[in-house]
Amino acid sequence: MALYLNLAQRLIDDIQAQRLPEGSRLPALRTLAKQQAVSMTTATKAYDYLQESGWIYSRPQSGYFVSNRAQIVEFPTLSNQTLERRDPRRNAPQLGYNRPSEGFAPLGIAVLSPELLPAVPLQRTLKRVTQRNAQSLLQYSDFSGTTSVRNAIAQHFRDQHFPVHAYDLIVTHCCMSAVRLAVETLTQPGDTLAVSSPCFNGLLDLLSTLSRNIIEIPLTHQGLDLDALETCMKEGRIRAALLSTNHINPLGITLPNEQKQALAELANQYQIPIIEDDIYQDLGFQKHNPMPAKYWDKHGWILWCSSISKTLSPGMRLGWCLPGRFYQQCAEFHGRTNLGTSTLIQACVAEFFATGDYRQHLQTLRPKLQQQLGQYQQFLQQQLPSEARCSQPGGGLVLWLHVPGLDTDALQREALKDGIDIRSGRCFTTHNSYQDCLRINAGWALFDADQQPTQTHQQLTQLCELIRHKVAPKTDTG
CATH class of the missing domain: 3.40.640.10 (Type I PLP-dependent aspartate aminotransferase-like (Major domain))
Known part of the structure; x- marks a missing residue:
């Protein structure tokens, strides 16, 4: 195995063993080269490999950080695998597959906030x-x-x-x-x-x-x-x-x-x-x-x-x-x-x-977006019930959540009353599957430039409160 792959594998082992937890900062390239007694070329190739494999990511002027690649989350799969032909018109959920949003709805439609656009x-x-x-x-x-x-x-x-x-x-x-x-x-x-x-x-x-x-x-x-x-x-x-x-x-x-x-x-x-x-x-x-x-x-x-x-x-x-x-x-x-x-x-x-300009925009956008998705994931991990699971995407704008026992159709209706837009799992199938899953958009920042919570943060907080309430264990009053 090439020297840089040996170095990369040692770092992967540390990530998988949680010796390098998600979000932790890695040594700078020169520091890594000195620590491991390798050339700068070998250290650079190791970090490049880890980035391409999704184990780490870089932030401009900040360094390299451990991504969420180490945790593979399994989600409910299609319950009916008979390869049945279906008419989507006859199986659309009550609110439709992709109904239009009204008002400020950052968690619904998969789109970037204006602040991230050039x-x-x-x-x-x-x-x-x-x-x-x-x-x-x-x-x-x-x-x-x-x-x-x-x-x-x-x-x-x-x-x-x-x-x-x-x-x-x-x-x-x-x-x-x-x-x-x-x-x-x-x-x-x-x-x-x-x-x-x-x-x-x-x-x-x-x-x-x-x-x-x-x-x-x-x-x-x-x-x-x-x-x-x-x-x-x-x-x-x-x-x-x-x-x-x-x-x-x-x-x-x-x-x-x-x-x-x-x-x-x-x-x-x-x-x-x-x-x-x-x-x-x-x-x-x-x-x-x-x-x-x-x-x-x-x-x-x-x-x-x-x-x-x-x-x-x-x-x-x-x-x-x-x-x-x-x-x-x-x-x-x-x-x-x-x-x-x-x-x-x-x-x-x-x-x-x-x-x-487009290439430069993407180079600026991608690390910002990855960091933003990481903030959503960390927030959801803290706010949702322990059994909840959140996707670990390698790109894109959306997060897929699984909360066992949650009726996400009912959650979607309840959230709309508070002006919160989400997509229940039923919006992504014609079968009776994914009923305890939901999708949220992570294209809007949770914190502003002064690190103050945004309106999106407020909506996500309200959504988590609704979820906790709906999956809270029932008290026996009999």
């Missing part, structure tokens, strides 16, 4: 592009997107060693628009798609609206049940699959590369397309972004969809689809049903990417 750099970018290209911004763009924004998006991912050709992209209004384009191009009302379980509630709403049926494939911290998915493909039960692979909402896990490669191989073997919703790829906490399953797709059967809604600005409404072998069908359908995306927004995003 408002000032975006304003400067918008000013530059309007001064430079005012006349052209008044025109329609190509249905597939402007050349500049497709080039910028493609270059961004090529810099991450994910080869994307600009003219293979179709620009859409958001990731959900890209997913919808793929679903409507490939399937018809009444067709069945495989989805993971639990499944992002917005996708269930979309498929319900489009009158598509689903078969839920169990998802755990070990990954997706590929045997179940292959059974559906082999027996012709599905027309397509709609899956996420990186920082999957709501569990927060990322599929192993072996599973991503297997997905590409299954799609090609059975010639059944897979629509990949990869909206959180740029919000990973490791040094390098995980690759999508599309990276291993050599035959074009995966349609890869993403956007800037979770990273840059939900209000700018810009996403994209990389449809592979289905480019022509998707482009024609997109042209018939959509008059293109705002030329102004495309020009602004292209400029923001090309200048390096």
